[in-house]
Amino acid sequence: MPDFGEPETAGRRTRAADILLLVVLGALMAFASISTDTYLPAFPVIAADFGVTEGRIQLTISSYLIGFSLGQLVWGPISDRVGRRGPIIWGLGLFMAVSIGCALSDSAEALILWRLMQALGASAGPVLARAMVRDLYARERAAEMLSTLMLIMAVAPLIGPIVGGQILLVGSWRAIFWCLTAVGALSVAGVILIDETLPDDRRGGGRLAGVWKSYGRVLADRRLIVYAASGGFYYGGAFAYIAGTPFAYIDYYKVPAAAYGLLFAVNVIGLMAANFANARMVARLGSDRILRFGAAVAALSGVTLAIDAWLGLGGLWGLTIPLFFYFSASGLIVANSVAGALAAFPREAGAASAVLGAVHYGAGIFSATLLGWISDGTPWPMGVVIGAGGVLSLVASLMMRKA
Template identity: 35%
Template sequence: MTHTRAAAAQPAAKPSFIALLIAASAVSPLGINMYLPSMPAMARAFRVDFATIQLTLSLYLAAMAIGQLIIGSLSDRFGRRPMLLIGLFIFVIGSFVCLTAQNIGLLILGRVVQAIGGCAGITLSRAIVRDLYGRNQVASMIGYVTMGMAVAPMIAPTIGGVLETLYGWRASFMFLMLFGGLVLLVASWQLHETNHNRSAGGSPRHLIRSYLSLFGSRLFWGYTLAASFVSAVFFAFVAGAPYVMIELMGRSPAEYGFYFAIVPSGYILGNFASGRFAGRLGPNRMILAGTLVTLASVAGMAVPFAMGSLHPAALFAPMFFIGLGNGLVLPSGIAGAVSVKPEVAGAAAGLSGSIQIGFGALVAPVVGATLGATVWPLITIMAVCALFALASFGLVADWRRASRASKL
């Protein structure tokens, strides 16, 4: 209760501060998406198959999942500012290792280091928003932050494709190192501490109890799993689309990058809608609408391929609406998860983010292992994830029904 009042009493953040949160949140999405057009070329450069180069994505996502779990809880104890600065510094080091890697082992190591550092921006931006705003405003503000953050994955493959075409695959990691260093410098100058209740997270035993209480919350799981499965639809696409576009359709990395810009455009629109309407309609309606849009869009993707079309538009046009669905679901799902227990918002942000990214880490290698001569393994995996997202939302609906019944 004390923490909730403190959060509500915080003054509204300045636009420049929100811009910093957007930039910090963009570091990890850039790390995920910028090098995607270069994956086939990297496989040839290191003389490995595509499934092996997929490890640079799946292990990045796995390291993000573990990193968020640690960084979120540590920020409850030590503060958001120091943990964010440390994370950004680690990201810069990891980018340098990738830039100079001479074998696939060092490249994978660099990607893991990148991920552990970069995940601080995503996790702590959510916790900082929860520190600054009351429960009713969190979904809207996270929607605005992630709307701006979505510019990163929109432009990253385009930049990465052009850089790879002009200078080779290492140029993307040079860009990431410079961008991470710039955000680190600005954050060290502008970022102030927002967690003024750090004494609550003063011991490892308390952190363990916090995680156990979150694990025991059906409402937390409902919000987290719905967001995670919807996100997994996107990560499945990210894992498989370069292979489908470049190897099966015979298109160039730069063309893939330009088509990919369609996907975050839908995500931006969904986040804008969340920012405008989540406070008025409530997070549950936003999650349900976004989940249904995602499921319908996956079905829409299957139709042209079933009719024999092998054109990029058949792949990317439905992904616009899947991006829209992600933009509707994720801000409200995240806001719901971090608001279940506001006194451990950092731990909740880390745990929910860890699960969300962990699902992506599980889905990516499955897609890489099953893709062959057709696109159907990718579409099937995306459809299964969308169905599980809808089923997970049932946990939230069941909790609401049980809560109403207990009040009668």
């Protein structure tokens, strides 16, 4: 398969331009984490402020994931026709405006609605960053580049909860959303500085009604569906982790809100190490083989977590240790599943990326909502959802050989 874009652009891009591109794309891919992880330590505070249950505040994640999934389905195919940079800037503008709405929310219901709209804007970042990688690189190289980008984007979940916890020490939870508004402005400035990656001769053209035809061609590819399913089931468990750990750690095991960020950061370090290893090994071992291994790690650690949470084995450590391995497996699963799915769609990378994102975050919607429904004040429901996500991700990855 030809390495679309790389031969003709590599010579024209300076090293400084390459570094800037990596930093900006990494920031764009991190927008889901930036928008969620930073306010995780504030969950109990927000619940108390509005006088609602923990399950009600967890719905702010569910609504965000709904908006994130739907938004990607819009931004992806639009960018296949008009280019990448414009839609990203439009999306970030919406993100900034709505982040102000989140900061001014006067009820849980208002925050849930604002988070839905915030996600519609934020979703432009990751879906188009993935498409831009596909514009420039073919499969194995794309997997390597995605792993490198995830090393950069891992800074967000690494420092997000820590920053959020520190903000709570000096201000209210509303200050977190004012900070997110500023992050959006900085990201717009970065996008303005980078070049467009989709040349005119590779744009779909025609009316936007052709979006449905693009989705039809993408959804007809069985391999894409299998890759999307493997990543989607994993994401289902990952978002149960995001929605469940603030209450499991802070409420159930009485971990201070500021220390919660440190526990979160340990898992992100594991994710970064896995992404680093993947970037080094993918050309030699192949992305599919590494993906299956990562899914096996997620399945084993997820089942272990479920058992520990059910029986109360190991206390807090019975949660944190298997969660470390589950979260780290993302570095072996996500980049390889995305690269494999996008490999066959050089001209419809936006639409294919949108399908991937919708499946991934759609699974997150289901798991976060399910967790809110079955929450009983213990870590057990979180453990069950994460364990199921890991096992199903492994099953889907094994189906790739038949696709």
